[in-house]
Amino acid sequence: MGEKKVIITISREFGSGGHSIAMEVAKRLNIPYYDKELIKQVALKTGLDSNFIEQMGEYSTTSIFDFFNSYGARNDLMNGMNVNDFLWVMQRQVILDLAKQGSCVIVGRCADYILRDDPDAYHFFVRADEDFKAERIVRLYGESDKPVGERIKEKDGKRAANYKHFTGRKWGMCECYDMSFNTAKLGIDRVVELILEAIK
Amino acid sequence: MGEKKVIITISREFGSGGHSIAMEVAKRLNIPYYDKELIKQVALKTGLDSNFIEQMGEYSTTSIFDFFNSYGARNDLMNGMNVNDFLWVMQRQVILDLAKQGSCVIVGRCADYILRDDPDAYHFFVRADEDFKAERIVRLYGESDKPVGERIKEKDGKRAANYKHFTGRKWGMCECYDMSFNTAKLGIDRVVELILEAIK
Numbered sequence: 001m002g003e004k005k006v007i008i009t010i011s012r013e014f015g016s017g018g019h020s021i022a023m024e025v026a027k028r029l030n031i032p033y034y035d036k037e038l039i040k041q042v043a044l045k046t047g048l049d050s051n052f053i054e055q056m057g058e059y060s061t062t063s064i065f066d067f068f069n070s071y072g073a074r075n076d077l078m079n080g081m082n083v084n085d086f087l088w089v090m091q092r093q094v095i096l097d098l099a100k101q102g103s104c105v106i107v108g109r110c111a112d113y114i115l116r117d118d119p120d121a122y123h124f125f126v127r128a129d130e131d132f133k134a135e136r137i138v139r140l141y142g143e144s145d146k147p148v149g150e151r152i153k154e155k156d157g158k159r160a161a162n163y164k165h166f167t168g169r170k171w172g173m174c175e176c177y178d179m180s181f182n183t184a185k186l187g188i189d190r191v192v193e194l195i196l197e198a199i200k
Numbered sequence: 201m202g203e204k205k206v207i208i209t210i211s212r213e214f215g216s217g218g219h220s221i222a223m224e225v226a227k228r229l230n231i232p233y234y235d236k237e238l239i240k241q242v243a244l245k246t247g248l249d250s251n252f253i254e255q256m257g258e259y260s261t262t263s264i265f266d267f268f269n270s271y272g273a274r275n276d277l278m279n280g281m282n283v284n285d286f287l288w289v290m291q292r293q294v295i296l297d298l299a300k301q302g303s304c305v306i307v308g309r310c311a312d313y314i315l316r317d318d319p320d321a322y323h324f325f326v327r328a329d330e331d332f333k334a335e336r337i338v339r340l341y342g343e344s345d346k347p348v349g350e351r352i353k354e355k356d357g358k359r360a361a362n363y364k365h366f367t368g369r370k371w372g373m374c375e376c377y378d379m380s381f382n383t384a385k386l387g388i389d390r391v392v393e394l395i396l397e398a399i400k
């Protein structure tokens with residue numbers, strides 16, 4: 001690369017296209033995109049199952065987590081913490097380590113908050129109007145028993161609760177991000193261009 | 201012009217540079233920028249004083265306004281409304297009329313909410329980190345008796361209360377805007393470029 005280091009965090013509403021945007025930005029910049037890889041590293045560090053981390057690392061609330069306190073986490077590392085706080089500490093450390101290693105794109109997992117004081121980091125929030133998200137969700141993930149509006153509400157509600165619990169901040173406030181985008185208005189391709197332009 | 205119509209609303213934190221950005225965007229697009237002109241039109245419609253409208257049209261809360269219920273507004277038009285609701289109705293009508301006339305840039309005054317269903321409208325929110333705003337405010341407007349942090353809190357607090365009262369929405373949430381910007385990170389010039397790129 002030889003270029004200046006850049007850490008990009010992308011927070012996103014369910015169905016907004018934030019995930020596709022993150023992958024495309026990483027590809028265009030030729031830098032790593034952390035999602036499954038991040039989870040694998042957290043699994044290695046904690047001894048917890050990848051599927052469990054994937055669900056709980058972003059959608060937990062204390063009440064759900066209390067239920068899992070006797071799950072299979074490595075008790076020697078947990079040192080009396082309950083499993084949600086333990087996972088938070090480990091996930092935070094993995095994110096800080098990845099950001100130290102070099103340029104990358106990280107999606108979700110409160111990375112905007114964890115890296116809020118990193119001078120090389122840009123924090124983006126991707127949202128969209130309800131109709132746009134509903135159409136995309138049904139097209140990409142198919143129908144389910146629940147109406148799509150309810151699926152959005154549930155998934156983003158859990159993200160917001162998890163974010164509030166661990167950061168004390170309100171999810172989706174402009175003050176948490178350097179830029180936010182409405183993909184319904186701007187289009188996914190244009191948001192990719194705008195992010196590349198912003199970090200130049 | 202001959203180009204497609206575009207309405208740009210810019211909401212901004214005190215000291216963020218949103219006002220300079222709005223003026224520069226209007227200049228670059230060669231379209232009207234409404235601030236004083238909007239107030240003049242509201243004054244004509246209502247019989248209220250321009251200074252009063254400038255203050256109360258954006259910084260009112262119900263409690264402040266109740267005090268002014270016997271101010272000099274034209275009672276034939278007010279039709280039993282108190283003066284804050286009356287001013288809101290008139291200001292809203294002026295904004296809708298201006299947007300109908302053609303491309304323009306409108307700053308503040310809940311224009312993002314009033315024009316939320318206008319397909320030609322783009323809604324932007326300009327914010328900045330605290331230090332950046334404090335430095336700009338002292339440089340541009342000078343010192344005052346109050347610490348600059350308090351001045352920011354007071355002015356933006358009134359904007360947020362006014363916004364909440366008339367729109368029911370929380371000021372500064374990503375969901376109210378098509379894009380938001382942190383000028384401390386991006387720089388004022390780059391935000392101008394990003395807005396021009398976004399509406400292309």
